Amino acid sequence: MSLPDWAEPVLRYMLEVGLKGTLQIAAISLAGSLVIGVTLGTLLTIRFLPSRALIRFYIEVWRGLPILVTLFLVFFLLPVLNPRLEFDALISASIALTLWGSAQVAEATRGAVQSIPREQHEAASALGFGWVGRHTFVILPQALRRLLPPLVSLLVNIIQNSTIAQVIGAPELLESAERQVERLAAPTPIGIGEVKAFPIYATVMLIFFLISFPLTRLAAYLEKRLT
Amino acid sequence: MNIVAVTFDWSFLTENGDELLAGLRRTLEVSAIAIAGAFVIGLVLGAARAHRVPVVSQLAAIYVEIIRNTPILVQIFFLFFGLPQIGIILEPFTVAWLAVTIWGGAFNTENFRAGFEAVPHRFREAGFALGFGRLTTFLNVTLPIGGRIALPSSINTYISVVKNTSLMYVISYPELTTTALNINALTLQTVETFTTLAVTYLVIVWTMSASIRVVERHLALPEDAR
Numbered sequence: 001m002s003l004p005d006w007a008e009p010v011l012r013y014m015l016e017v018g019l020k021g022t023l024q025i026a027a028i029s030l031a032g033s034l035v036i037g038v039t040l041g042t043l044l045t046i047r048f049l050p051s052r053a054l055i056r057f058y059i060e061v062w063r064g065l066p067i068l069v070t071l072f073l074v075f076f077l078l079p080v081l082n083p084r085l086e087f088d089a090l091i092s093a094s095i096a097l098t099l100w101g102s103a104q105v106a107e108a109t110r111g112a113v114q115s116i117p118r119e120q121h122e123a124a125s126a127l128g129f130g131w132v133g134r135h136t137f138v139i140l141p142q143a144l145r146r147l148l149p150p151l152v153s154l155l156v157n158i159i160q161n162s163t164i165a166q167v168i169g170a171p172e173l174l175e176s177a178e179r180q181v182e183r184l185a186a187p188t189p190i191g192i193g194e195v196k197a198f199p200i201y202a203t204v205m206l207i208f209f210l211i212s213f214p215l216t217r218l219a220a221y222l223e224k225r226l227t
Numbered sequence: 228m229n230i231v232a233v234t235f236d237w238s239f240l241t242e243n244g245d246e247l248l249a250g251l252r253r254t255l256e257v258s259a260i261a262i263a264g265a266f267v268i269g270l271v272l273g274a275a276r277a278h279r280v281p282v283v284s285q286l287a288a289i290y291v292e293i294i295r296n297t298p299i300l301v302q303i304f305f306l307f308f309g310l311p312q313i314g315i316i317l318e319p320f321t322v323a324w325l326a327v328t329i330w331g332g333a334f335n336t337e338n339f340r341a342g343f344e345a346v347p348h349r350f351r352e353a354g355f356a357l358g359f360g361r362l363t364t365f366l367n368v369t370l371p372i373g374g375r376i377a378l379p380s381s382i383n384t385y386i387s388v389v390k391n392t393s394l395m396y397v398i399s400y401p402e403l404t405t406t407a408l409n410i411n412a413l414t415l416q417t418v419e420t421f422t423t424l425a426v427t428y429l430v431i432v433w434t435m436s437a438s439i440r441v442v443e444r445h446l447a448l449p450e451d452a453r
Contacts, residue, residue, distance in 0.1 A: 060429075060433065061429065064428065064429045064432040064433060064436075065390075065425055065428055065429065065432075066390035066391070066393035066394075066404070066428060067390075068393045068394055068396065068404060069393055069404060069421075069424055069425055069428055072404075072408070072421060072424075073421055073425060076411070076417055076421065077417055077418065077421045080417045080418060081233060081418075156296075160297070160298035160299075161298065163298040163300040163301060164300060164394075166300065166397075167396065167397060174298070174300060174301055174304065177304075178304070178308075181308070195311075195312050196312070197308045197309045197311070197312050198305075198309040198310070198312040198313055200309075201301065201304050201305045201308060201309040202305065202309065204301050204304075205293075205297045205301050205302070205305060208296065208297045208298055208301060209293065209296045209297050212295075212296035212297070213292065213296045216295065216296060
Protein backbone atom coordinates (compact mmCIF):
# COMPACT_ATOMS: atom_id res chain seq x y z
CA MET A 1 0.00 0.00 0.00
CA SER A 2 1.51 3.28 -1.03
CA LEU A 3 0.50 6.76 0.02
CA PRO A 4 -0.85 9.17 -2.60
CA ASP A 5 1.55 11.88 -3.82
CA TRP A 6 -0.04 14.67 -1.77
CA ALA A 7 0.27 12.80 1.54
CA GLU A 8 4.02 12.83 2.08
CA PRO A 9 4.63 16.63 2.25
CA VAL A 10 1.45 17.02 4.34
CA LEU A 11 2.59 14.45 6.86
CA ARG A 12 6.10 15.89 6.97
CA TYR A 13 4.73 19.40 7.67
CA MET A 14 2.40 18.07 10.37
CA LEU A 15 5.22 16.28 12.12
CA GLU A 16 7.98 18.89 11.68
CA VAL A 17 5.93 22.01 12.38
CA GLY A 18 2.77 20.74 14.07
CA LEU A 19 3.97 18.00 16.37
CA LYS A 20 7.01 20.07 17.30
CA GLY A 21 4.75 22.96 18.40
CA THR A 22 2.48 20.59 20.33
CA LEU A 23 5.45 19.11 22.18
CA GLN A 24 6.86 22.58 22.88
CA ILE A 25 3.58 23.77 24.40
CA ALA A 26 3.26 20.52 26.35
CA ALA A 27 6.82 20.71 27.71
CA ILE A 28 6.52 24.35 28.87
CA SER A 29 3.07 23.73 30.38
CA LEU A 30 4.13 20.55 32.17
CA ALA A 31 7.21 22.21 33.68
CA GLY A 32 5.23 25.30 34.71
CA SER A 33 2.37 23.24 36.14
CA LEU A 34 4.78 21.13 38.19
CA VAL A 35 6.75 24.02 39.70
CA ILE A 36 3.71 26.18 40.52
CA GLY A 37 1.41 23.27 41.38
CA VAL A 38 3.75 21.45 43.78
CA THR A 39 4.61 24.74 45.53
CA LEU A 40 0.99 25.86 45.93
CA GLY A 41 -0.19 22.37 46.89
CA THR A 42 2.44 22.12 49.63
CA LEU A 43 1.67 25.63 50.91
CA LEU A 44 -2.01 24.66 50.98
CA THR A 45 -1.28 22.18 53.77
CA ILE A 46 -0.22 25.01 56.09
CA ARG A 47 -3.02 25.89 58.48
CA PHE A 48 -3.02 29.61 57.83
CA LEU A 49 -6.42 30.83 56.68
CA PRO A 50 -5.53 33.78 54.36
CA SER A 51 -2.95 31.82 52.34
CA ARG A 52 -5.21 28.79 52.11
CA ALA A 53 -8.17 30.90 50.96
CA LEU A 54 -6.02 32.57 48.32
CA ILE A 55 -4.60 29.31 46.94
CA ARG A 56 -8.03 27.66 47.11
CA PHE A 57 -9.42 30.56 45.02
CA TYR A 58 -6.59 30.16 42.46
CA ILE A 59 -7.32 26.43 42.16
CA GLU A 60 -11.09 26.78 41.86
CA VAL A 61 -10.89 29.57 39.27
CA TRP A 62 -8.48 27.86 36.88
CA ARG A 63 -10.08 24.46 37.34
CA GLY A 64 -13.54 25.95 36.92
CA LEU A 65 -13.01 27.93 33.72
CA PRO A 66 -13.07 26.19 30.34
CA ILE A 67 -9.43 26.20 29.17
CA LEU A 68 -10.49 27.98 26.00
CA VAL A 69 -11.88 30.85 28.09
CA THR A 70 -8.63 30.97 30.10
CA LEU A 71 -6.76 31.14 26.79
CA PHE A 72 -8.90 34.08 25.67
CA LEU A 73 -8.28 35.83 29.00
CA VAL A 74 -4.51 35.45 28.48
CA PHE A 75 -4.52 36.27 24.77
CA PHE A 76 -7.10 39.07 24.59
CA LEU A 77 -7.58 40.46 28.09
CA LEU A 78 -4.02 40.61 29.48
CA PRO A 79 -2.68 42.97 26.74
CA VAL A 80 -5.58 45.34 27.44
CA LEU A 81 -4.76 45.40 31.15
CA ASN A 82 -1.07 45.98 30.49
CA PRO A 83 0.57 46.26 27.05
CA ARG A 84 3.61 44.45 28.38
CA LEU A 85 1.55 41.33 28.95
CA GLU A 86 1.21 40.62 25.25
CA PHE A 87 2.47 37.16 24.28
CA ASP A 88 2.54 35.27 21.01
CA ALA A 89 0.07 32.46 20.41
CA LEU A 90 2.35 29.61 21.48
CA ILE A 91 3.34 31.27 24.76
CA SER A 92 -0.25 32.34 25.47
CA ALA A 93 -1.42 28.75 25.08
CA SER A 94 1.38 27.56 27.37
CA ILE A 95 0.40 30.12 30.02
CA ALA A 96 -3.28 29.12 29.83
CA LEU A 97 -2.42 25.41 30.12
CA THR A 98 -0.02 26.15 32.99
CA LEU A 99 -2.74 27.99 34.94
CA TRP A 100 -5.08 25.03 34.46
CA GLY A 101 -2.41 22.36 34.99
CA SER A 102 -0.93 23.98 38.10
CA ALA A 103 -4.39 24.02 39.68
CA GLN A 104 -4.69 20.28 39.02
CA VAL A 105 -1.19 19.59 40.38
CA ALA A 106 -1.79 21.76 43.46
CA GLU A 107 -4.91 19.79 44.38
CA ALA A 108 -3.14 16.44 43.81
CA THR A 109 -0.06 17.59 45.76
CA ARG A 110 -2.18 18.66 48.71
CA GLY A 111 -3.69 15.18 48.88
CA ALA A 112 -0.34 13.46 48.45
CA VAL A 113 1.39 15.59 51.12
CA GLN A 114 -1.46 15.05 53.57
CA SER A 115 -1.30 11.30 53.00
CA ILE A 116 2.21 11.20 54.49
CA PRO A 117 1.90 10.08 58.16
CA ARG A 118 2.45 12.72 60.85
CA GLU A 119 5.31 10.68 62.31
CA GLN A 120 7.38 11.51 59.21
CA HIS A 121 7.00 15.22 59.98
CA GLU A 122 7.88 14.65 63.60
CA ALA A 123 10.88 12.48 62.79
CA ALA A 124 12.19 15.08 60.32
CA SER A 125 11.70 17.84 62.89
CA ALA A 126 13.53 15.77 65.48
CA LEU A 127 16.45 15.55 63.07
CA GLY A 128 16.57 19.34 63.07
CA PHE A 129 14.89 20.08 59.73
CA GLY A 130 12.93 23.31 59.42
CA TRP A 131 9.67 23.54 57.46
CA VAL A 132 11.39 23.95 54.10
CA GLY A 133 14.00 21.23 54.68
CA ARG A 134 11.40 18.87 56.11
CA HIS A 135 9.22 19.17 53.02
CA THR A 136 12.03 19.25 50.46
CA PHE A 137 13.99 16.27 51.75
CA VAL A 138 11.49 14.12 53.62
CA ILE A 139 7.83 14.75 52.77
CA LEU A 140 7.80 15.66 49.07
CA PRO A 141 10.07 12.78 47.92
CA GLN A 142 7.60 10.37 49.51
CA ALA A 143 4.56 12.27 48.25
CA LEU A 144 5.95 12.16 44.71
CA ARG A 145 5.34 8.41 44.60
CA ARG A 146 1.62 8.99 45.09
CA LEU A 147 1.72 11.93 42.72
CA LEU A 148 3.18 10.03 39.78
CA PRO A 149 -0.02 8.44 38.35
CA PRO A 150 -2.01 11.73 38.35
CA LEU A 151 1.01 13.49 36.81
CA VAL A 152 1.10 11.06 33.89
CA SER A 153 -2.66 11.61 33.41
CA LEU A 154 -2.01 15.34 33.55
CA LEU A 155 0.59 15.04 30.81
CA VAL A 156 -1.97 13.27 28.60
CA ASN A 157 -4.51 16.01 29.30
CA ILE A 158 -1.99 18.77 28.62
CA ILE A 159 -1.00 17.21 25.29
CA GLN A 160 -4.65 16.84 24.27
CA ASN A 161 -5.68 20.27 25.50
CA SER A 162 -2.75 21.93 23.69
CA THR A 163 -4.98 21.71 20.60
CA ILE A 164 -6.90 24.76 21.88
CA ALA A 165 -3.86 26.76 20.71
CA GLN A 166 -5.22 26.16 17.21
CA VAL A 167 -8.01 28.62 17.97
CA ILE A 168 -5.52 31.50 18.18
CA GLY A 169 -3.39 30.15 15.32
CA ALA A 170 -0.39 28.78 17.23
CA PRO A 171 1.60 26.29 15.14
CA GLU A 172 0.61 23.00 16.77
CA LEU A 173 -0.57 19.69 15.32
CA LEU A 174 -4.23 20.55 14.67
CA GLU A 175 -3.34 23.97 13.25
CA SER A 176 -0.72 22.45 10.94
CA ALA A 177 -3.34 19.95 9.74
CA GLU A 178 -5.85 22.72 9.07
CA ARG A 179 -3.26 24.71 7.11
CA GLN A 180 -2.58 21.64 4.95
CA VAL A 181 -6.29 21.01 4.35
CA GLU A 182 -6.60 24.61 3.15
CA ARG A 183 -3.45 24.41 1.03
CA LEU A 184 -4.56 21.21 -0.71
CA ALA A 185 -7.94 22.76 -1.49
CA ALA A 186 -6.18 25.49 -3.50
CA PRO A 187 -5.67 24.87 -7.25
CA THR A 188 -2.34 23.48 -8.52
CA PRO A 189 0.56 24.17 -8.23
CA ILE A 190 -0.08 25.26 -4.60
CA GLY A 191 -2.52 22.50 -3.79
CA ILE A 192 -4.40 19.82 -5.71
CA GLY A 193 -7.80 21.51 -5.75
CA GLU A 194 -9.33 18.81 -3.57
CA VAL A 195 -10.58 18.74 0.00
CA LYS A 196 -8.71 16.10 1.98
CA ALA A 197 -10.13 16.96 5.41
CA PHE A 198 -11.28 13.44 6.24
CA PRO A 199 -7.96 11.56 5.98
CA ILE A 200 -5.97 14.49 7.42
CA TYR A 201 -8.08 14.96 10.56
CA ALA A 202 -8.25 11.17 10.94
CA THR A 203 -4.43 11.20 10.89
CA VAL A 204 -4.38 13.90 13.58
CA MET A 205 -6.60 11.68 15.74
CA LEU A 206 -4.30 8.73 15.09
CA ILE A 207 -1.15 10.66 16.06
CA PHE A 208 -2.76 11.86 19.31
CA PHE A 209 -3.97 8.32 19.99
CA LEU A 210 -0.48 6.87 19.49
CA ILE A 211 0.90 9.38 22.01
CA SER A 212 -1.94 9.21 24.56
CA PHE A 213 -2.73 5.49 24.66
CA PRO A 214 0.65 4.28 26.01
CA LEU A 215 0.62 7.12 28.54
CA THR A 216 -2.89 6.33 29.84
CA ARG A 217 -1.84 2.68 30.10
CA LEU A 218 1.25 3.78 32.04
CA ALA A 219 -0.87 5.91 34.39
CA ALA A 220 -3.21 2.95 35.02
CA TYR A 221 -0.21 0.67 35.65
CA LEU A 222 1.39 3.12 38.10
CA GLU A 223 -1.95 3.55 39.87
CA LYS A 224 -2.30 -0.22 40.23
CA ARG A 225 1.24 -0.69 41.50
CA LEU A 226 0.64 1.93 44.17
CA THR A 227 -2.25 0.13 45.82
CA MET B 228 5.25 49.70 35.15
CA ASN B 229 2.32 51.70 33.87
CA ILE B 230 -0.84 50.04 35.01
CA VAL B 231 -3.92 50.98 33.05
CA ALA B 232 -6.85 51.90 35.26
CA VAL B 233 -9.38 49.12 34.84
CA THR B 234 -13.00 50.10 35.01
CA PHE B 235 -16.11 48.06 34.42
CA ASP B 236 -18.74 49.82 32.34
CA TRP B 237 -22.00 48.46 33.76
CA SER B 238 -24.03 49.65 30.77
CA PHE B 239 -22.27 46.81 28.91
CA LEU B 240 -24.61 44.37 30.62
CA THR B 241 -27.80 46.25 29.76
CA GLU B 242 -26.72 46.73 26.15
CA ASN B 243 -25.53 43.17 25.50
CA GLY B 244 -27.50 41.30 28.14
CA ASP B 245 -30.10 39.84 25.78
CA GLU B 246 -27.51 38.50 23.37
CA LEU B 247 -25.41 37.03 26.16
CA LEU B 248 -28.48 35.38 27.69
CA ALA B 249 -29.34 33.87 24.31
CA GLY B 250 -25.80 32.46 24.16
CA LEU B 251 -26.07 31.17 27.71
CA ARG B 252 -29.38 29.53 26.83
CA ARG B 253 -27.74 27.67 23.92
CA THR B 254 -24.84 26.59 26.15
CA LEU B 255 -27.31 25.19 28.69
CA GLU B 256 -29.45 23.62 25.96
CA VAL B 257 -26.51 21.78 24.34
CA SER B 258 -25.23 20.80 27.81
CA ALA B 259 -28.63 19.43 28.87
CA ILE B 260 -28.93 17.26 25.75
CA ALA B 261 -25.36 16.04 26.15
CA ILE B 262 -25.73 15.30 29.87
CA ALA B 263 -28.89 13.28 29.25
CA GLY B 264 -27.21 11.44 26.37
CA ALA B 265 -24.00 10.83 28.32
CA PHE B 266 -26.08 9.49 31.22
CA VAL B 267 -27.86 6.94 29.02
CA ILE B 268 -24.67 5.92 27.17
CA GLY B 269 -22.74 5.64 30.44
CA LEU B 270 -25.46 3.59 32.11
CA VAL B 271 -25.90 1.09 29.26
CA LEU B 272 -22.27 0.71 28.18
CA GLY B 273 -20.99 0.92 31.77
CA ALA B 274 -23.27 -1.98 32.69
CA ALA B 275 -22.17 -3.92 29.60
CA ARG B 276 -18.50 -3.34 30.51
CA ALA B 277 -18.94 -4.26 34.18
CA HIS B 278 -20.86 -7.45 33.37
CA ARG B 279 -18.63 -8.34 30.41
CA VAL B 280 -21.51 -8.64 27.96
CA PRO B 281 -19.86 -10.27 24.92
CA VAL B 282 -19.24 -8.07 21.83
CA VAL B 283 -20.94 -4.98 23.36
CA SER B 284 -18.28 -4.83 26.07
CA GLN B 285 -15.41 -5.01 23.57
CA LEU B 286 -16.97 -2.44 21.24
CA ALA B 287 -17.60 -0.15 24.22
CA ALA B 288 -13.95 -0.51 25.26
CA ILE B 289 -12.77 0.54 21.79
CA TYR B 290 -15.17 3.51 21.80
CA VAL B 291 -13.97 4.62 25.23
CA GLU B 292 -10.27 4.33 24.33
CA ILE B 293 -10.65 6.24 21.05
CA ILE B 294 -12.54 9.11 22.67
CA ARG B 295 -10.39 9.33 25.80
CA ASN B 296 -7.11 9.24 23.89
CA THR B 297 -7.88 11.89 21.28
CA PRO B 298 -8.50 15.60 21.93
CA ILE B 299 -12.17 16.59 21.84
CA LEU B 300 -11.27 19.57 19.67
CA VAL B 301 -9.94 17.20 16.99
CA GLN B 302 -13.13 15.15 17.31
CA ILE B 303 -15.14 18.31 16.67
CA PHE B 304 -12.95 19.13 13.64
CA PHE B 305 -13.45 15.60 12.36
CA LEU B 306 -17.24 15.76 12.72
CA PHE B 307 -17.62 19.24 11.26
CA PHE B 308 -14.83 19.52 8.67
CA GLY B 309 -13.88 15.88 8.00
CA LEU B 310 -17.24 14.14 7.57
CA PRO B 311 -18.59 16.43 4.78
CA GLN B 312 -15.88 15.02 2.52
CA ILE B 313 -17.61 11.63 2.62
CA GLY B 314 -21.03 13.23 2.22
CA ILE B 315 -22.11 13.58 5.84
CA ILE B 316 -22.93 17.23 6.40
CA LEU B 317 -23.99 18.17 9.92
CA GLU B 318 -25.42 21.46 11.21
CA PRO B 319 -23.31 23.33 13.80
CA PHE B 320 -26.04 22.66 16.39
CA THR B 321 -25.94 18.93 15.62
CA VAL B 322 -22.16 18.80 15.89
CA ALA B 323 -22.36 20.86 19.11
CA TRP B 324 -24.55 18.43 21.04
CA LEU B 325 -23.28 15.31 19.28
CA ALA B 326 -19.59 15.97 19.99
CA VAL B 327 -20.06 16.56 23.73
CA THR B 328 -22.53 13.65 24.00
CA ILE B 329 -20.06 11.21 22.41
CA TRP B 330 -17.26 12.62 24.59
CA GLY B 331 -19.26 12.61 27.83
CA GLY B 332 -20.66 9.15 27.07
CA ALA B 333 -17.18 7.66 26.84
CA PHE B 334 -16.05 9.14 30.15
CA ASN B 335 -19.36 8.21 31.78
CA THR B 336 -19.02 4.61 30.60
CA GLU B 337 -15.85 4.43 32.68
CA ASN B 338 -17.53 6.15 35.65
CA PHE B 339 -20.44 3.73 35.69
CA ARG B 340 -18.25 0.70 34.96
CA ALA B 341 -16.11 1.56 38.00
CA GLY B 342 -19.25 2.17 40.08
CA PHE B 343 -20.87 -1.13 39.15
CA GLU B 344 -17.64 -3.05 39.63
CA ALA B 345 -17.29 -1.56 43.10
CA VAL B 346 -20.49 -3.29 44.20
CA PRO B 347 -19.36 -6.31 46.26
CA HIS B 348 -20.01 -9.58 44.48
CA ARG B 349 -21.80 -11.02 47.49
CA PHE B 350 -24.57 -8.41 47.04
CA ARG B 351 -25.35 -9.81 43.60
CA GLU B 352 -25.15 -13.35 44.94
CA ALA B 353 -27.70 -12.35 47.57
CA GLY B 354 -29.94 -11.07 44.76
CA PHE B 355 -29.64 -14.37 42.90
CA ALA B 356 -30.30 -16.26 46.12
CA LEU B 357 -33.57 -14.35 46.47
CA GLY B 358 -34.55 -15.71 43.07
CA PHE B 359 -33.90 -12.51 41.07
CA GLY B 360 -32.80 -12.93 37.46
CA ARG B 361 -29.74 -11.14 36.05
CA LEU B 362 -31.66 -8.06 34.92
CA THR B 363 -33.74 -7.82 38.08
CA THR B 364 -30.61 -8.16 40.17
CA PHE B 365 -28.96 -5.39 38.17
CA LEU B 366 -31.95 -3.05 38.51
CA ASN B 367 -32.55 -3.73 42.21
CA VAL B 368 -29.05 -4.30 43.55
CA THR B 369 -26.17 -3.23 41.30
CA LEU B 370 -27.79 -0.08 39.88
CA PRO B 371 -28.93 1.59 43.12
CA ILE B 372 -25.63 0.87 44.89
CA GLY B 373 -23.17 1.20 41.98
CA GLY B 374 -25.04 4.23 40.61
CA ARG B 375 -24.50 6.09 43.87
CA ILE B 376 -20.81 5.19 43.88
CA ALA B 377 -20.52 6.48 40.28
CA LEU B 378 -22.47 9.69 40.96
CA PRO B 379 -19.67 12.10 42.03
CA SER B 380 -17.39 11.16 39.15
CA SER B 381 -20.25 11.30 36.65
CA ILE B 382 -21.22 14.81 37.83
CA ASN B 383 -17.57 15.78 37.28
CA THR B 384 -17.93 14.50 33.72
CA TYR B 385 -21.11 16.60 33.29
CA ILE B 386 -19.18 19.66 34.52
CA SER B 387 -16.53 18.96 31.88
CA VAL B 388 -19.29 18.57 29.28
CA VAL B 389 -20.56 22.08 30.09
CA LYS B 390 -17.03 23.49 29.89
CA ASN B 391 -16.36 21.69 26.62
CA THR B 392 -19.36 23.32 24.93
CA SER B 393 -17.15 26.44 24.80
CA LEU B 394 -15.13 24.64 22.10
CA MET B 395 -18.09 25.06 19.73
CA TYR B 396 -16.51 28.44 19.08
CA VAL B 397 -14.45 26.71 16.34
CA ILE B 398 -17.61 25.79 14.41
CA SER B 399 -19.17 29.22 15.08
CA TYR B 400 -22.13 27.79 16.97
CA PRO B 401 -23.36 30.87 18.88
CA GLU B 402 -23.21 29.50 22.43
CA LEU B 403 -21.90 31.64 25.29
CA THR B 404 -18.20 31.82 24.34
CA THR B 405 -18.84 32.46 20.63
CA THR B 406 -21.43 35.11 21.52
CA ALA B 407 -19.00 36.83 23.91
CA LEU B 408 -16.23 36.92 21.29
CA ASN B 409 -18.61 38.36 18.70
CA ILE B 410 -19.67 41.06 21.16
CA ASN B 411 -16.01 41.79 21.95
CA ALA B 412 -15.23 42.17 18.25
CA LEU B 413 -18.07 44.70 17.87
CA THR B 414 -17.79 46.69 21.10
CA LEU B 415 -14.07 46.30 21.92
CA GLN B 416 -15.17 46.27 25.57
CA THR B 417 -12.64 43.53 26.30
CA VAL B 418 -12.59 43.91 30.10
CA GLU B 419 -16.37 43.79 30.36
CA THR B 420 -16.78 40.94 27.87
CA PHE B 421 -14.25 38.56 29.33
CA THR B 422 -15.06 39.31 32.96
CA THR B 423 -18.73 38.56 32.27
CA LEU B 424 -17.81 35.42 30.33
CA ALA B 425 -15.49 34.07 33.02
CA VAL B 426 -17.85 34.87 35.91
CA THR B 427 -20.77 33.19 34.12
CA TYR B 428 -18.84 29.96 33.62
CA LEU B 429 -17.57 30.00 37.20
CA VAL B 430 -21.10 30.42 38.55
CA ILE B 431 -22.33 27.43 36.50
CA VAL B 432 -19.35 25.22 37.31
CA TRP B 433 -19.18 26.10 41.01
CA THR B 434 -22.93 25.51 41.37
CA MET B 435 -22.58 22.08 39.79
CA SER B 436 -19.57 21.25 42.01
CA ALA B 437 -21.52 22.26 45.09
CA SER B 438 -24.37 20.02 43.96
CA ILE B 439 -22.03 17.02 44.15
CA ARG B 440 -21.76 17.48 47.90
CA VAL B 441 -25.52 17.94 48.33
CA VAL B 442 -26.38 14.94 46.16
CA GLU B 443 -23.74 12.82 47.86
CA ARG B 444 -25.27 13.56 51.25
CA HIS B 445 -28.82 12.79 50.08
CA LEU B 446 -27.96 9.62 48.20
CA ALA B 447 -25.34 8.29 50.59
CA LEU B 448 -25.64 4.58 51.26
CA PRO B 449 -27.30 4.08 54.65
CA GLU B 450 -24.21 2.54 56.23
CA ASP B 451 -21.98 5.39 54.98
CA ALA B 452 -24.37 8.13 56.07
CA ARG B 453 -23.69 7.80 59.75
